[in-house]
Amino acid sequence: MQSYPAPALALVESMAAAAAREPARAVAFQGAPGANSHRAAMEALPGCLPLPCFSFEDALDAVKDGRAGQAIIPIENSQHGRVADIHFLLPESGLSIVGEYFLPIHAALMATGDGPFTGAYSHPQALGQSRHFLRARGIVPLSYADTAGAAAYVAELGDPSMAAIAPRIAAELYGLKVIEDNVEDAHDNTTRFVVLAREPIDPARIAGPAITTFVFEVRNIPAALYKALGGFATNGVNMTKLESYQRGASFAATEFFCDIVGTPGDPAVDRALEELGFFAKHVRMLGTYPLQRERG
Structure with missing residues (x-):
């Protein structure tokens, strides 16, 4: 907490003390009190106890350590794209995505x-x-x-x-x-947040449309990505996000962050994921959770 400016310290300490008394209700976020992530926590999870954390890693660690029941983390912005480092941090955190929230951004x-x-x-x-x-x-x-x-x-x-x-x-x-007011360049500016917890949601318990998020790395063979994605097309599974990023300095290991509409257990999704497995070095599931905004 010593890293916060002095005017924020009293608020941070007060909020951290409240979260420590009821960690199950605590929701960790990156930033000082008053940040957009603070707003997102209060709007997405009414009645929660927001827990300010200085970095994304600190917010994720608070959930892993049991100091918070959940964390809410920005993942992408409609104007500025992917939030830096998130694609690396989420798979490495060991946490599961259990929800999403779209926050209109006004600055x-x-x-x-x-x-x-x-x-x-x-x-x-x-x-x-x-x-x-x-x-x-x-x-x-x-x-x-x-x-x-x-x-x-x-x-x-x-x-x-x-x-x-x-x-x-x-x-x-x-x-x-x-x-x-409203100094943002695009007034429809929106940030997508994901909610993370230690335990995943059972896909069978989700009523209504759902999103499944995972990361994968394809094998180094010709047309591997084309073949890996073919199963989603042939099985009619809607892929709403596919983003590549480099892991390491060799530029030889390209990983992909992916959202699909549907849940494991659905025959079409299972067939698509099985076909993906033939052409991927690994597939890591990050979570299945209710769809908060229709894609399309």
Whole structure:
């Protein structure tokens, strides 16, 4: 907790103490109080006890260690794409995805004074989502670990030439003035979060449409990816996400992060996954969970 700016520490300590009393209700998130992940936890899991964590790894470890029942982690943004490192962290965490949540992202420029501003602190993802706004005003983007932490840092600095881009709630928490609302470049900007827990959901217990998420690595043979994916097409399984990423420095091991609509136990899904297994070095299931937003 020593890594948080001073204005955030009291809030972090209070929330951590509440979570420690009832860890089963605790939901770990990355960021300081007032971050978008804090908002997502409160909206997706009403009645939870949000537990701020300084990094994604800390949030995942809180669940693994039993200090929180669940974690909520951003995985992708409609404007800025994949959240850095998440595709590596999720498979290695040993946790299971048990839910998803889509959060509309609205950010505000906030500061201790009225400007003009030479720089604005925020998470790199938020800076990327507001790059046109910042460039038009000659404000230099300055990276910080999370959006609300940036707001707390600006409050701590007390420098009237510095601003933060963060959710509006952060201005209320840290005593900053909102200079301008909705500074994101795309007003339909949305972040997809996933909820993680130590135990997976039994697919048979999910009523209604579901998403299954997994990662796989294909064998180094011609047309391996084409063959690996063929089973989903021939069995009519809707693949809503396929994203590649490199593991290691050799550039020889390409892994794929995949979402499909359906659950293991469904004959079509089972046949598709069985065919995938013939052409993959490994397939690691990350979870099956209720579909929160229709794809298509």
